[in-house]
Amino acid sequence: MKRIYSVLVENRSGVLCKVAGLFSRRCFNIDSLAVGETDDESISCMTIVSSGDERTIEQIEKQLNKKLDVIKVKTFDENRSISRELMLMKVKYNKNNRRDILETCNIMKADIVDMSKSFMIIQLCDVPAKVKMFINMMQSVSVVEVARTGTLALQECLESEK
Amino acid sequence: MNGADAIIKCLEEEGVEVVFGYPGVAICPFYNSIVDSTVKSVLIRTEQNAAHAASGLARTTGKVGVCAVTSGPGATNLITGVATAFADSIPLVCITGQVNSELIGSDVFQEADITGAVESFVKYSYLVKDVNDIPRVFKEAFHIANTGRKGPVLIDVPIDVQNATISKFKYPEEVSLRTYKPTVKGNTVQIKKVVKELERAKKPIICAGGGVLLSDAEKELRAFAEKYSIPVVSTMMGIGVMPTEHPMYFGMVGNNGKAYANKAMNESDLLIMVGARVADRAVSQPDLITENKILVHIDVDPAEIGKNVGASIPLVGDAKHIFEEIAAQDINCDHDAWVELLNEYKEKMAPKRNPNPDFVDPAAFITRLSRKMQDDAIYVADVGQNQIWSCGYHIVKAGKFLTSGGMGTMGYSIPAAMGAKYANMDKQVIAVCGDGSFQMSMMEFATMKQHGIPVKVIVLKNNYLGMVRQYQHFTYKDNYSVVDLTGSPDLEKIAQAYDMHFIRLHTMEQCDAAIDELLAKDECVLMECIIDPMDLV
Numbered sequence: 001m002k003r004i005y006s007v008l009v010e011n012r013s014g015v016l017c018k019v020a021g022l023f024s025r026r027c028f029n030i031d032s033l034a035v036g037e038t039d040d041e042s043i044s045c046m047t048i049v050s051s052g053d054e055r056t057i058e059q060i061e062k063q064l065n066k067k068l069d070v071i072k073v074k075t076f077d078e079n080r081s082i083s084r085e086l087m088l089m090k091v092k093y094n095k096n097n098r099r100d101i102l103e104t105c106n107i108m109k110a111d112i113v114d115m116s117k118s119f120m121i122i123q124l125c126d127v128p129a130k131v132k133m134f135i136n137m138m139q140s141v142s143v144v145e146v147a148r149t150g151t152l153a154l155q156e157c158l159e160s161e162k
Numbered sequence: 163m164n165g166a167d168a169i170i171k172c173l174e175e176e177g178v179e180v181v182f183g184y185p186g187v188a189i190c191p192f193y194n195s196i197v198d199s200t201v202k203s204v205l206i207r208t209e210q211n212a213a214h215a216a217s218g219l220a221r222t223t224g225k226v227g228v229c230a231v232t233s234g235p236g237a238t239n240l241i242t243g244v245a246t247a248f249a250d251s252i253p254l255v256c257i258t259g260q261v262n263s264e265l266i267g268s269d270v271f272q273e274a275d276i277t278g279a280v281e282s283f284v285k286y287s288y289l290v291k292d293v294n295d296i297p298r299v300f301k302e303a304f305h306i307a308n309t310g311r312k313g314p315v316l317i318d319v320p321i322d323v324q325n326a327t328i329s330k331f332k333y334p335e336e337v338s339l340r341t342y343k344p345t346v347k348g349n350t351v352q353i354k355k356v357v358k359e360l361e362r363a364k365k366p367i368i369c370a371g372g373g374v375l376l377s378d379a380e381k382e383l384r385a386f387a388e389k390y391s392i393p394v395v396s397t398m399m400g401i402g403v404m405p406t407e408h409p410m411y412f413g414m415v416g417n418n419g420k421a422y423a424n425k426a427m428n429e430s431d432l433l434i435m436v437g438a439r440v441a442d443r444a445v446s447q448p449d450l451i452t453e454n455k456i457l458v459h460i461d462v463d464p465a466e467i468g469k470n471v472g473a474s475i476p477l478v479g480d481a482k483h484i485f486e487e488i489a490a491q492d493i494n495c496d497h498d499a500w501v502e503l504l505n506e507y508k509e510k511m512a513p514k515r516n517p518n519p520d521f522v523d524p525a526a527f528i529t530r531l532s533r534k535m536q537d538d539a540i541y542v543a544d545v546g547q548n549q550i551w552s553c554g555y556h557i558v559k560a561g562k563f564l565t566s567g568g569m570g571t572m573g574y575s576i577p578a579a580m581g582a583k584y585a586n587m588d589k590q591v592i593a594v595c596g597d598g599s600f601q602m603s604m605m606e607f608a609t610m611k612q613h614g615i616p617v618k619v620i621v622l623k624n625n626y627l628g629m630v631r632q633y634q635h636f637t638y639k640d641n642y643s644v645v646d647l648t649g650s651p652d653l654e655k656i657a658q659a660y661d662m663h664f665i666r667l668h669t670m671e672q673c674d675a676a677i678d679e680l681l682a683k684d685e686c687v688l689m690e691c692i693i694d695p696m697d698l699v
Contacts, residue, residue, distance in 0.1 A: 017278070067341075070341055
């Protein structure tokens with residue numbers, strides 16, 4: 001079962017280490033982790049994607065809440081959330097595959113953000129599944145390197161939300 | 163006023179009477195300032211024992227125990243003591259010196275990343291970078307350590323911060339921590355559910371853990387159990403929640419507990435688990451204890467509920483409050499038949515021993531000792547066979563029983579007894595250990611003599627690491643490996659070296675006279691009981 005945790009923490013040095021350490025100490029998985037400041041500069045938001053059985057998922061939330069640097073833990077199902085991932089990919093191209101690459105980018109709504117005579121950097125911002133799909137489709141091309149942010153997510157807007 | 167003076171001022175504000183510790187360069191400003199203060203210092207002989215001594219003090223006073231050691235090896239030596247306190251939720255504030263803050267990260271002499279190293283063994287930790295943060299940090303640390311689920315807090319203070327001038331010292335009156343607000347009061351809806359189950363139940367039982375002692379809820383528990391005739395069993399950490407011979411108390415559960423206590427728990431239809439983790443030594447198959455029964459799990463730490471066992475009724479809150487709240491309800495129940503049945507079990511299933519008459523029988527010895535001890539005496543058991551005999555045969559009257567339950571740290575008893583005695587000079591304090599655990603902490607005799615802390619130490623001597631030997635006897639068919647303690651010192655000479663009174667007991671014949679001699683005077687005594695090396699718990 002995949003679960004997304006949106007964890008608001010004190011924006012202090014060492015907090016990332018404490019939260020990541022909690023996961024390793026208790027043998028919880030981290031599928032991805034993304035951190036950034038929120039609109040309040042004293043607070044950071046960590047978006048952690050994890051998986052496990054029901055008991056593990058509940059324990060993760062409780063253990064996170066126990067940490068004194070954690071302000072709030074929100075947890076939601078992957079498909080009840082709006083999630084995005086940013087990927088940058090550097091590929092080596094030649095005149096034979098250039099057209100194919102551009103076509104794939106076009107279909108997948110990826111942008112070319114930098115280019116030289118034989119290299120280009122492609123940017124894609126989409127749901128994590130699409131990013132994965134794009135990476136698979138580019139297997140035939142010579143990929144030099146890939147950088148991904150990991151999933152960022154917020155719970156979807158609900159009519160009942162106050 | 164410099165940072166070190168400010169730290170001492172904070173300790174005075176918190177009413178700290180004593181700091182157990184060991185100096186070194188990086189904590190020298192602190193030890194320079196302590197001289198002129200009302201806070202006393204005790205020079206421990208190895209840092210781990212500073213934390214154990216602070217733990218003994220905390221567990222017998224309800225106050226936060228404080229220790230202070232230097233950077234690098236001083237701090238790393240402390241870790242086992244901190245981890246021991248963490249496993250048993252004992253409130254400590256541990257102060258460590260640190261190298262100059264500008265040098266942190268450059269691997270200079272005696273530098274260790276102690277806040278990083280203790281991360282999974284502390285409730286919280288601080289690395290103080292600005293001298294003006296000291297009052298806030300200490301106020302928070304004492305609050306965090308001794309509220310909610312209690313535990314150790316470590317404060318790492320670089321030497322330049324201790325030496326820096328603090329512009330204005332003002333000790334905060336309150337803490338403001340937006341991330342920390344432990345739930346103390348129980349949820350009313352959940353309490354109503356518990357009351358309903360209590361009225362329905364025919365065979366209710368309370369299993370009390372260390373949390374009951376930590377929340378100072380023994381009186382409330384006892385009143386509750388007496389009022390509604392609800393039998394009580396305890397975990398190892400819960401020993402002392404009720405007097406051992408209280409008619410509603412049915413012993414310690416677990417693989418080293420009483421058979422009738424386990425049977426009572428298994429046969430109950432309503433199990434109220436309070437302040438206990440349901441860890442492997444108390445409940446070997448947590449999933450089974452929820453079969454055919456309602457499990458109410460009360461704990462101040464929400465993460466404990468559902469961690470090892472799924473509760474039918476989870477109830478987050480402080481045990482003291484919750485017992486008061488439940489007792490305030492009107493409950494209609496009658497469990498006399500159940501209590502009668504448990505008394506039958508207790509009689510029939512009492513453990514039978516077949517002691518070797520050529521040696522001291524540790525079980526009989528411990529019982530006779532506890533009968534002769536003062537009612538409010540403090541008994542500290544170490545780890546190993548001695549601990550299991552102590553749990554099984556020590557009779558708690560109105561005193562305390564301390565041991566390292568969660569971590570099972572050998573060598574705990576002597577320093578913990580020392581901390582307990584320091585804070586309770588009017589009470590008898592007795593440490594009972596094996597010859598293995600004794601040799602891990604015997605250096606503290608010097609501390610006792612130096613600071614006048616008259617602890618009585620009893621060594622159950624069998625020349626073996628008995629618990630491991632027993633394990634090898636059952637699991638490895640007597641293939642004894644690295645458990646023989648040949649080479650151990652003559653304890654009489656050790657006592658002589660430290661100028662302590664010494665008693666040796668060979669058989670049960672002189673037992674009563676020896677115990678009388680042990681308890682006669684309030685002085686340091688070392689007593690050796692020769693027990694059968696092949697004895698099993």
